[in-house]
Amino acid sequence: MDRERAMGILEGILFAAGDPVAVEDLVKALEVPKEEVVRLINDMKQEYNSKKRGILISEVGEKVRLTTKPDIYPYIETIFKPRVKSQLSRAALETLAIIMFKQPITKTEIEAIRGVNVEKTLNSLLEKNLICEMGRLEAPGRPILYGTTQFCLEYFGLNSIEELAKLD
């Protein structure tokens, strides 16, 4: 398939989807190899770099998405009412950080690292769909094991957890 046409199709799909789309799905739609889809996405990133463009393409958790560029934010704010942004507490962020790198992990293990009770924090993270139960540990009491969700990566705009380790 013509590469320019393929880029157009990718843009159309990502635009219509709204939510991040798995690379595998894009491969299926375009009927080209995965490597070619990845190359196309990289080329599109270059295109979107232009000043003329107000959106950008990025990867979150093995999925691809379109979003507005951060520097458009002030203009969007002038038209739309500012959203009420509820940010995560420090307790929630620390607990998430531990679960991200130690998953699957039990509540007791998290508490050992943080030195405080994390019951409430875990419940609130579960409610926000940032973490999920991943089964139980084969040990006395069969404690629940926790892990992070796909949504968690999307929430922070992360492609992978490893990306965070590199930033260290």
Next chain:
Amino acid sequence: MDRERAMGILEGILFAAGDPVAVEDLVKALEVPKEEVVRLINDMKQEYNSKKRGILISEVGEKVRLTTKPDIYPYIETIFKPRVKSQLSRAALETLAIIMFKQPITKTEIEAIRGVNVEKTLNSLLEKNLICEMGRLEAPGRPILYGTTQFCLEYFGLNSIEELAKLD
């Protein structure tokens, strides 16, 4: 303001909005005269004409919006369609639910609730014998009133419409 930058901002705003945005709002955000906004939009139309692009800019009344190019839809279908194949589409389910609980109801009323044209959906529900015409409303245009069929009630384990009222 730099014209290319202005195009980028317009794209970002329209992308984030989803719904059509009034030209007046764009004027406010960019702080340039209305004629300039119109010129910018026309130039953007040229840009979006490129094969590389999967979206287009269009005007509805005094509003502007971005949409997927129609020729992309077959590709979108290959990705998203199989998910709903074996169940009622969301449109059909919503329309049926509205008719079930608000019957007798006219097409216009259903459209007011769902915010989209339900012509096709209604025909499809009629064909499946889930809904039927229940007479006409004594109002200008004498619109058809729709209700659920006995088959539909039985399918969902109800004996009569009266049983629905009890659920309220």
Next chain:
Amino acid sequence: MALNVKLEAFEGPLDLLLHLIEKNQINIYDIPISELTDQYLSYLEGLEKLDINLASEFLLMAATLLSIKSRMLLPPMKSGDVQMEISAVTDVEDPRNELVDRLMEYKKYKDIAMILKEKEESESRIFKRKPEDLSFLWEDDFALSKITFDDLISTFSRIIRNQKVAENLNPRTILKEPLPLKIKIKQVYSIISSRKKVSFRELFRRNASRLELIVTFLAVLELIKLNKIKAYQNEVFGEITVVLKEEA
């Protein structure tokens, strides 16, 4: 009160210890344990006003610190440097090691939490798009199989929550018969008698349903049969004109 606020700024005993270490520019691998313990305990005095759950965690750490301090006081008592050498050679653990490990591990996640906070911040400055309603692509393509009555109820309540319009439906009169022929005959007759001459086409409302078209047609036929009106056509497929038949 000011003290309370200050203490609540700490996420737990480890966080407080890290703060004290940083504030006093302490080398984390050679913590002057009695100095740190004293400072920690003085902070704890302000904790009594805090909720018990939090306090117990801080108290547990106080106990740990005191225990390390007492173990360090036990013989062999040498200078710090020699102590380190001995522990390296003879495998005698430095009582502080476990605490240092815990602090380092906690610090690692505390730092990652800071990065996450930045990510959350920058993510809040970009906008995603609402998914497009693509249902029109497969509207005709559905089966009942997986739908339950509960699905209908939850779908309906979701729609109604989102749309207050539904509550504003006006009360109205409902006709049982779709469109009684009798009424249509009267309507058609009154149009023709008031205008004397009408084109057939004009008798049909724009947007009329198929049923309404049929009933109107029947009404015209009926009126012709009753000898009330006359219809004529000047050419094949031409306009049909309906005129009132004057009473003889």
